[in-house]
Amino acid sequence: MADSTYLSAHTIRGAKVVNSSGEYLGKIEDLMIDVESTRVAYVVLSFGGYLMGIGDKLFAIPMEAFKFSPDGHNCTLNVDKAVLEKAESFDKDKSSLTHEELDRVYAHYGYKPHWKR
Numbered sequence: 001m002a003d004s005t006y007l008s009a010h011t012i013r014g015a016k017v018v019n020s021s022g023e024y025l026g027k028i029e030d031l032m033i034d035v036e037s038t039r040v041a042y043v044v045l046s047f048g049g050y051l052m053g054i055g056d057k058l059f060a061i062p063m064e065a066f067k068f069s070p071d072g073h074n075c076t077l078n079v080d081k082a083v084l085e086k087a088e089s090f091d092k093d094k095s096s097l098t099h100e101e102l103d104r105v106y107a108h109y110g111y112k113p114h115w116k117r
Contacts, residue, residue: 007068007072008072009031011071011072011073012028012031012068012072012075013028013029013030013031014027014028014073015027015028015068015072015073015074015075016073016074016075017045017066017074017075017076017077018074018075018076018077019076019077019079019081020076020078025045025047025077025084026045026046026047027045027046028043028044028045028075029044029045029046029058030043030044031043031044031063032044032060032096032097034114034115036115037114037115039114040063041102041113041114042060042061042062042063042097042102042105043060043061043062043063043065043066044058044059044060045058045059045060045061045077046058046059047059047084057089057090057091057092058089058090058091058092058094059084059087059088059089059090060090060097060101060102060105061077061079061087061105061109062105062106062109062111062113064111065077065078065079065109065111066078079109083108083109086108087105087108087109088101088104088105088108099113099115103116
């Protein structure tokens with residue numbers, strides 16, 4: 001039996017994301033690793049569902065905002081719909097966010113970045 005405490009990034013990438021009501025939000029595009037701390041800095045999410053029509057925009061969301069299923073193929077995003085609708089997005093061609101940009105992301109979702117703990 002596999003240990004459900006750990007999930008590979010490969011497994012999580014493409015995972016279906018729903019809210020606490022079960023509404024489909026989108027999927028996980030990638031996990032971004034902070035090379036200095038070797039921790040997941042943020043999850044890159046592409047929205048579908050009720051935020052459709054956004055186009056080539058992606059959203060950075062703190063890893064702490066997600067709850068993953070034991071198999072990693074599905075997860076719940078524990079963020080209020082109004083917070084998501086006001087979130088900053090970034091273009092698919094942007095390689096990564098800066099600490100300053102991530103400070104705003106974490107503040108928006110009500111989390112403190114690991115580099116400030």
